[in-house]
Amino acid sequence: QSLRNELSNLDRKHVLHPSTNPKNQVDHGPKIIFTGGDGIYLNDIDGNTYIDGVSMLWNVNLGHGNKELAEASYKQMVEAAYTTTFYGYVNEATVRLAEKITSLTPGDLNTVFFTSGGSESNDTAFKLSRFYWQLRGYKEKKKIISLRRGYHGVTVAAQRATGIDAYRNFSGSTDPDIVNAKPHLTECELGDKNHPEYEGCIRDIIEKEGADKIAAVIVEPIQGAGGVHVPPEEYLQAVRKLCDENNIHLIADEVICGFGRTGKMFGVDHWEIVPDFMSVAKGITSGYAQLGGVVMTEKIRDEFAQYDAMLAHGFTYSGHPTACAVGLKNIEIIERDGLVERANTMGRELDKGLKYLEDKYTFFTNRRSRGLLAGFDLMKDPEANIPFDHSARAAGNLVDECYNRKLLIRPFDFEPGMNIVAIAPPLTISKNEVEKIIHIVDDSLTAFSKKI
Numbered sequence: 001q002s003l004r005n006e007l008s009n010l011d012r013k014h015v016l017h018p019s020t021n022p023k024n025q026v027d028h029g030p031k032i033i034f035t036g037g038d039g040i041y042l043n044d045i046d047g048n049t050y051i052d053g054v055s056m057l058w059n060v061n062l063g064h065g066n067k068e069l070a071e072a073s074y075k076q077m078v079e080a081a082y083t084t085t086f087y088g089y090v091n092e093a094t095v096r097l098a099e100k101i102t103s104l105t106p107g108d109l110n111t112v113f114f115t116s117g118g119s120e121s122n123d124t125a126f127k128l129s130r131f132y133w134q135l136r137g138y139k140e141k142k143k144i145i146s147l148r149r150g151y152h153g154v155t156v157a158a159q160r161a162t163g164i165d166a167y168r169n170f171s172g173s174t175d176p177d178i179v180n181a182k183p184h185l186t187e188c189e190l191g192d193k194n195h196p197e198y199e200g201c202i203r204d205i206i207e208k209e210g211a212d213k214i215a216a217v218i219v220e221p222i223q224g225a226g227g228v229h230v231p232p233e234e235y236l237q238a239v240r241k242l243c244d245e246n247n248i249h250l251i252a253d254e255v256i257c258g259f260g261r262t263g264k265m266f267g268v269d270h271w272e273i274v275p276d277f278m279s280v281a282k283g284i285t286s287g288y289a290q291l292g293g294v295v296m297t298e299k300i301r302d303e304f305a306q307y308d309a310m311l312a313h314g315f316t317y318s319g320h321p322t323a324c325a326v327g328l329k330n331i332e333i334i335e336r337d338g339l340v341e342r343a344n345t346m347g348r349e350l351d352k353g354l355k356y357l358e359d360k361y362t363f364f365t366n367r368r369s370r371g372l373l374a375g376f377d378l379m380k381d382p383e384a385n386i387p388f389d390h391s392a393r394a395a396g397n398l399v400d401e402c403y404n405r406k407l408l409i410r411p412f413d414f415e416p417g418m419n420i421v422a423i424a425p426p427l428t429i430s431k432n433e434v435e436k437i438i439h440i441v442d443d444s445l446t447a448f449s450k451k452i
């Protein structure tokens with residue numbers, strides 16, 4: 001049998017896939033078997049070449065096939081692939097990366113606790129926030145407030161904080177210490193357009209639960225998996241102020257936004273706020289190694305520095321030397337090649353293309369973007385605010401049309417009435433390649449318009 005069939009059969013039997021329909025997987029086998037890639041392109045076992053229009057999971061910021069990252073990994077692996085950071089041990093790559101990250105984060109975010117990914121980072125931020133309040137004598141401050149449509153990962157606590165019902169309900173927990181603020185950003189924006197206090201939904205929860213019970217508020221500077229929601233202009237400053245007034249930590253989940261994706265090094269830089277904790281992952285290594293971290297302020301670190309017993313938290317791969325060496329090289333390349341600025345200039349090209357599509361197709365609406373993080377809605381009648389029938393799978397349908405034309409992008413349609421499509425290519429993308437993406441989406445929209 002062919003290699004394709006062999007791998008497909010083995011996959012169906014032996015792999016349970018994340019965020020995938022298991023029945024579909026077992027019935028039909030894997031959708032694509034990747035074999036390699038270069039820049040924005042990915043190749044598969046059947047000889048197809050795709051454009052990776054979402055950097056896989058918005059993380060492959062340097063694009064595929066980057067040899068410098070591979071070499072940095074190899075060099076560290078042959079020297080000391082893995083040593084632990086438990087028991088006060090450390091290695092040069094971990095220390096250098098912590099120093100580098102904290103030279104880029106705003107304000108006095110100067111200390112990093114390393115993890116292996118975004119979910120672990122958010123769980124860690126929750127625990128460290130609660131630990132801080134314990135040390136300060138606020139025994140009751142434990143609750144975490146998160147936003148509707150926020151996505152924070154899939155460990156039990158991070159998934160409970162995720163404001164997307166399908167995920168939230170799968171966490172297998174009803175942890176009362178994690179409270180969802182409704183409505184989500186877009187509803188706030190629509191409902192309160194002329195209201196100066198967009199943060200009102202969080203304020204209501206603080207009043208209801210009591211500030212003495214709340215440890216932290218967690219927000220993505222720009223929501224990603226919830227459908228690419230850019231907050232109203234004064235929103236994050238208002239949330240920062242609200243947290244300060246109530247003695248509550250602000251956790252910025254920068255897992256998607258961090259390291260240049262939105263045209264600034266970090267998402268919060270657009271609004272010039274300094275959170276108490278910042279969760280990072282994904283773009284920290286462009287996906288070439290599993291790494292995450294929680295960056296905290298000096299004030300918080302100073303409190304921990306007085307604690308004279310074991311900090312009972314840590315992952316086997318906290319500060320993994322090889323992952324940290326890849327992270328260091330990744331940031332070096334981002335800075336050397338001006339990729340944050342490139343995200344801005346190419347983001348403007350992408351937005352220009354999306355505007356052209358918005359003008360051309362009546363059902364294409366509400367385009368939004370920052371840097372190379374972009375999204376748009378499909379609606380039956382945007383003027384009258386009428387969505388497509390959920391059963392029509394509008395976003396999924398358009399994404400299928402793009403897939404048929406060898407462009408990989410993502411639909412978000414986990415709630416009735418929601419048909420959002422996201423585009424987030426590698427930051428290394430060229431103008432010509434942005435045009436290619438727009439061209440394919442244009443053809444796919446035309447095909448889609450004939451089906452609806």
Ligand code: PLP
Nearest residue numbers: 117118119151152153224255256
């Ligand atoms: N936070 C945000 C904003 C994310 O987008 C994600 C993943 O998509 C996570 C957290 C979870 O990260 P991971 O999948 O690395 O655990």
